[in-house]
Amino acid sequence: MTMRCGIWCRLSALAAAALLAGCDGGSGQPRAEGAWVRLPAVAGRPAAAYVTLRGGREAVKLKTMQVPAARRVELHRSMSDGGMMSMTPIDRIDVPAGGTVSLEPGGMHAMLFDLDPALKAGGTTRMTLMFDRAPAIELEATLVAPGGAKPE
Numbered sequence: 251m252t253m254r255c256g257i258w259c260r261l262s263a264l265a266a267a268a269l270l271a272g273c274d275g276g277s278g279q280p281r282a283e284g285a286w287v288r289l290p291a292v293a294g295r296p297a298a299a300y301v302t303l304r305g306g307r308e309a310v311k312l313k314t315m316q317v318p319a320a321r322r323v324e325l326h327r328s329m330s331d332g333g334m335m336s337m338t339p340i341d342r343i344d345v346p347a348g349g350t351v352s353l354e355p356g357g358m359h360a361m362l363f364d365l366d367p368a369l370k371a372g373g374t375t376r377m378t379l380m381f382d383r384a385p386a387i388e389l390e391a392t393l394v395a396p397g398g399a400k401p402e
């Protein structure tokens with residue numbers, strides 16, 4: 251009796267573990283986390299959005315982001331040119347299979363133009379990440395004050 255229960259319990263644990271694995275990386279799709287938006291110091295200037303992308307089973311490309319609170323979104327890459335920081339639009343961000351790509355200050359980011367001026371630090375705004383060969387990912391980005399750092 252004790253033994254039968256023991257086996258049953260172990261089988262249940264295995265089934266639960268399999269289910270958990272299925273919920274996480276098992277889908278094979280890319281994931282996104284830690285999205286945040288740094289609000290502009292001057293109203294009317296663009297804001298910058300950052301997020302961490304985790305590659306799934308296959309390499310995909312982030313093609314664009316949709317942010318309902320902004321009129322236009324561009325993917326950018328920051329570059330240091332003779333000590334001067336500049337940035338240039340890019341048409342995609344490669345997310346390698348199983349790899350991590352961080353959009354962060356000084357690197358790749360999304361530029362949000364004509365952001366709703368009613369947005370305030372401490373709030374959130376919705377963004378949708380659009381890939382070439384993966385389902386879109388929708389997530390909430392934390393709004394950070396101008397010059398502020400990535401939220402914990």
Ligand SMILES: [Cu+2]
Pocket residue numbers: 326327337359360361
């Ligand atoms: Cu930019």
